[in-house]
Amino acid sequence: MTSLHGGGNNTSLSSDTEAPPPTAAARRRGGWITTPFIIATVFGLTVAAGGWSANLIVFLINEFNIQRIDAAQIANVVNGCVNFFPLLAAVAADSLFGCFSVIWVSSVLSLLGLILFLLTVAVDGLKPAPSEPASSGQYAVLYSGVVLASIGLGGTRFILATMGADQLSKQQQQATFFNWYFFSMYSASFISSTAIVYVEDNVGWRWGLGIGLAANALALSLFLVGAPYYSRDEPRASPFTGLLRVAVVAFRKRKVKTTTADYYHGDDGVKRGDEDAPTNWFSQLNRAAVKVDGDILPNGSVAAPWKLCTVQQVEDLKSLIRILPLWSSSIFLGTPIGVQLSLTILQSLASDRRLTSSFTFSASSIIVFSFLSTAIGVVLIDRCLRPAWKRLTPGKKDLTPLQLIGIGHVLNFASMALSAVVESRRRRRLISVMWLVPQMVVVGLGEAFHFPGQVGLYYQEFPACLKGVATAMVAMLVGVAFYLSTAVVDLMRRVTDWLPDNIDEGRLDYVYWVMVVIGVANFGYFLVISWLYHYKNGKVVSKDEIA
Known part of the structure; x- marks a missing residue:
């Protein structure tokens, strides 16, 4: 990593007397010095969010007596909302308040949501008795906590990525930051989905949610401590107004x-x-x-x-129109993942989770293998695969964002096929929960390719006035995908008998094979769109190029 003081945006501090240029340059903000604060914030907020989101299905089933498929559907809706909120937060950051204000306000909302979550298990009367339905008041407290925590998570996750990249002026530095960002996010998800979920399942929900609350408070504090070092762009008029003007004029x-x-x-x-x-x-x-x-x-x-x-406004709208078909191809990339994540937890609940005579694997923790696979995959791709690719290919060219996304597509539908094969075996006999690990590893590797590829592509190709929206578009497509996954599951429940509440009586393997068909068809669409696409200015911006 380069010097912690290099690569910042030039921001002079005003004074009553005229300052010479060296003084102004010395007082600039931004650069690598801001990265530890932002990465620590990402890590802490992700740990806090993972404590409730990773175990939400089990929480709804065990604490609020909600049926299993219904709990999975609720979790998909929540995941969809979490991934829609970043777009609203990005618009607010780009047009009204700036990234800094949106992040700290969202962190406070997340903190309030976790407080309500904690109250549902700490205060008598805020959750139903065993085998009894929850009252409207109990649901009100529960869903208020879910909404606040979801808004807080959605308002910070990708805005932190934008703010961190904005602190750096060079393309290579921004690419390095994105790698650290994804590594910290998935590493934190792994920790929260193992350690905190274990505490919730074996020690108690009060302790698990309390740890998440403390992690949120610490992350917020660290982010505010770094405030003197951040480069902050002044909010501009809505960039969408300028784009709309082009069409009207x-x-x-x-x-x-x-x-x-x-x-x-x-x-x-x-x-x-x-x-x-x-x-x-x-x-x-x-x-x-x-x-x-x-x-x-x-x-x-x-x-x-x-x-x-202006000509620039015209070109900005063109670049947005040009990228939208590629963005749309990633919607059905995320839909099978949404279906797989929720159904794999149900598979885990129906499997043998005893690893030793005294240790039982938590059902929700099965997804940690996806997080761990992604975190390790990001490092291996950046440090091993990409350098090897450049050495072995003619012209020493780097992997393009579209190539990374394409590999992610292939690994995605491969993981669905593996899930179908494993489920066929699980239906015939009781299997160890460890049989579900390979499908999580493969889908995690797919995410290690296509998520950084998409963030890099959108940050590079979107108009400069929409940098916040560029990273949030990844979250938005995940949100759309989760809603579609909910619709797909609901449709299959209506027209087939594959998804009863007792999955041992259903055919989850057929559901996975349908996802494979959708994934292959979507990959064909992606290949056509990619072949027709031309990068901005007619070239690929390499990781090693300096902007």
Whole structure:
């Protein structure tokens, strides 16, 4: 890792007297010095969130007497919400409050949610008696805690990734930060899904949720301690307004000719691209940047904002349109994962979880093998696979984001096929829970390829004004995928008898084979879209290139 003081964004501190340039440079913020605070915050908040989210299905079944398939469906809905909130948080960060404010407020909400979770098990009357349904008041406290904790988790997870990358000015440094980010997140998920889940199942929910509460409070404190070192961009006007203006102005000027057009580059007249005119792709939008009589005032400013846009705004909208088909191909990449994670926990509950005469494996902890596989996979890909690929391929080229995502697709549907084979065996005889480990390892390796690949792709290809939204789009597609997985499971329950409450009487293996078919078909769609896609400026930005 490079020096902890290098690579920061230049941010001068104002004073009443004019300061010379060296003083301003010395007082800049950002750089590697901020990374320990942000990574520690990611780690602590992930540990806190994993304590309730990883064991939510078991908590609903054992503490609130909810049926098993219903508990799995509720968990999928919660996971969907957790992954939708980052987009709302990103819009708020980019347009209104900035990353710093969104993160600390969301951390406080997460803390409040964990307090309510703890109260449901610590206060008599806030959870139902054994074998009795919960009352409306008990559900109100439970779901209030779920909502607050979900908003808090969603409002921090990917905004922290954006804020951490924004502290660094070089592409190579940002790529290194993303690797540390994913490693810390999945390592923390592994710890929370083993140690904390074990405490919840064997010592008590009060202790497990109390540890998560303490981890959340510590993470929030560490994040605030680092406040003097962060580089903070001032919130801007909503970038979505500028993108919408391009579409509106292009429609208004649909009859304007562009053959000899004079394009607008901004009030200062400085061209911010390599060309005088916008690119030819989706050329209908170019009319939004064509200057006509009355568009420009004598002082050089725009007469009406909704009558003229800059070339950069036009190109920003084009890059967003260009990336959306690729983004959509990842929705059905996440849908099988959502189905698999919830059903694997049910498989674990129906398996022999005794590892020794005195130790029983927690059902929810089966997913830790996915987290561990992803954490190790991220390191191996970055330190072993990518260097080896560059040495062995002509031109010494690095793996592109699309290649990483494609490998993730293959490993994804391979893990579903493995799940189907294992479930066929489990139905015939009682098997050890360790038979479920390989499918978790394979899906975890898939995530080690496609999640960093997607974050790197979107951060590179999205407009500069949407960097927060770029990383949040990964969370959003996971949210859509979890909702779709809930819909898929619900549909199968309606039209088949594969998913009864007692899975030993059903056919989970058939469900997994359906996921394999969906995964293979989606991979074909991804290949077509990838073949048609052109990177921004017509080239791939390598991990080793400097921005």
